[in-house]
Amino acid sequence: MVYYNEDTLVQQTTVDYLQNQLGWEAVYAYNQETFGPEGLLGRHSDREVVLTRYLRQALERLNPGLPETAYQEAVRQITDYSHSQSMLDNNAEKYKQFKDGVLVSFQGNDGEIKKERLRIFDFNPKTLEKNNHFLAVREFWVQGDLYRRRIDVVGFVNGIPLLFIECKNIHKDLFQAYRRNLSDYKDTISHFFHHNAIIMLANGNKAKIGTITAGYEHFHQWKRLSETELGVVDMETLLKGVCNKKIFMDIFENFILFDDSTGKRRKVICKNHQYLGVNQILDSLKDPTRPKGKLGVFWHTQGAGKSYSMVFFTTKVHRRIGGNYTFLICTDREDLDTQIYKTYAGCGVVDNDKNPCRPTSGEHLAQLMGQQKAYVFTTIQKFNQDVDRSKGYTKRDDIIVISDEAHR
Numbered sequence: 001m002v003y004y005n006e007d008t009l010v011q012q013t014t015v016d017y018l019q020n021q022l023g024w025e026a027v028y029a030y031n032q033e034t035f036g037p038e039g040l041l042g043r044h045s046d047r048e049v050v051l052t053r054y055l056r057q058a059l060e061r062l063n064p065g066l067p068e069t070a071y072q073e074a075v076r077q078i079t080d081y082s083h084s085q086s087m088l089d090n091n092a093e094k095y096k097q098f099k100d101g102v103l104v105s106f107q108g109n110d111g112e113i114k115k116e117r118l119r120i121f122d123f124n125p126k127t128l129e130k131n132n133h134f135l136a137v138r139e140f141w142v143q144g145d146l147y148r149r150r151i152d153v154v155g156f157v158n159g160i161p162l163l164f165i166e167c168k169n170i171h172k173d174l175f176q177a178y179r180r181n182l183s184d185y186k187d188t189i190s191h192f193f194h195h196n197a198i199i200m201l202a203n204g205n206k207a208k209i210g211t212i213t214a215g216y217e218h219f220h221q222w223k224r225l226s227e228t229e230l231g232v233v234d235m236e237t238l239l240k241g242v243c244n245k246k247i248f249m250d251i252f253e254n255f256i257l258f259d260d261s262t263g264k265r266r267k268v269i270c271k272n273h274q275y276l277g278v279n280q281i282l283d284s285l286k287d288p289t290r291p292k293g294k295l296g297v298f299w300h301t302q303g304a305g306k307s308y309s310m311v312f313f314t315t316k317v318h319r320r321i322g323g324n325y326t327f328l329i330c331t332d333r334e335d336l337d338t339q340i341y342k343t344y345a346g347c348g349v350v351d352n353d354k355n356p357c358r359p360t361s362g363e364h365l366a367q368l369m370g371q372q373k374a375y376v377f378t379t380i381q382k383f384n385q386d387v388d389r390s391k392g393y394t395k396r397d398d399i400i401v402i403s404d405e406a407h408r
Contacts, residue, residue: 030139054159261346
């Protein structure tokens with residue numbers, strides 16, 4: 001007799017979809033996991049949350065030809081964490097390491113000590129599906145300091161537990177997954193979340209995503225896969241829109257922020273409209289046939305995360321397209337200018353004290369415009385200098401103007 005509980009109704013369906021529709025490998029671990037190097041997942045115990053077997057394979061695949069000590073050191077750094085730091089601070093450190101690579105020292109063949117930064121992931125859209133290993137594990141046991149907990153579904157990429165999915169019966173509200181399970185896990189097995197990128201709550205019908213710091217009100221749905229769709233609020237849309245391998249790695253690399261601007265650090269992940277809108281602008285930027293001098297209009301309603309959309313866009317351009325682009329972020333009010341700057345500063349993108357990017361006058365603005373600044377924040381009123389019309393403030397063709405409240 002089959003009992004239709006949350007496992008058979010939601011967990012199995014979720015993992016089947018990841019495996020059959022999106023190409024993830026899948027393993028059922030509940031009461032079937034054996035430990036040791038030849039065990040089901042290669043773990044030595046259920047306290048381990050990184051699958052070092054797959055991590056080691058990825059490090060060798062992405063960074064071939066290095067000595068054994070280099071790979072061992074990389075694994076050690078990736079799996080270790082500070083017991084004196086908070087879950088969030090550890091998570092932020094790991095995220096930086098995931099994006100930048102892990103710096104290791106080793107002795108070369110000539111006896112010299114060498115340093116090299118090893119890649120943990122392949123973020124290249126053309127090769128990431130081949131070079132990264134995607135694994136969904138059902139019923140993953142984790143031992144904490146006092147308690148042992150079983151996570152419904154964990155999505156590993158190269159052995160790193162980036163995706164956490166809490167499943168509930170189709171008749172239960174998603175809030176129960178947040179209040180009863182996620183909150184408990186963050187207390188009892190907090191070390192599991194040091195490597196986490198995305199939290200997903202699902203009941204087979206609906207699903208939402210968020211981060212380790214998000215209150216339930218900040219978990220959001222994924223309604224459409226493109227701007228041309230009407231949008232459907234269901235779990236399948238979210239799975240397709242987030243867990244498709246290329247999209248998942250894009251979100252992981254380019255659409256997660258840690259923001260200190262309010263005085264309390266929080267982790268932010270993009271909303272559906274931000275992901276689609278930012279990537280549309282990037283497509284326009286790379287399109288040589290676009291109207292000269294125009295990238296488009298990105299509409300936001302109040303509270304839709306306009307400042308974060310700016311940060312997602314500009315940081316992705318610098319990371320994925322490169323070049324010497326300067327982003328001139330222009331508003332018509334001092335309070336808006338300050339608000340946007342504080343968001344960028346809080347996310348660690350700019351620091352006006354160390355690298356001036358906020359002109360104090362029209363003359364200062366003209367000076368900054370002539371320099372290779374990554375960012376300049378100004379109000380339109382500071383464009384008050386008499387300039388030669390044939391020369392303007394600058395002749396550079398790699399300045400992107402982002403105008404806030406442009407309809408006014």
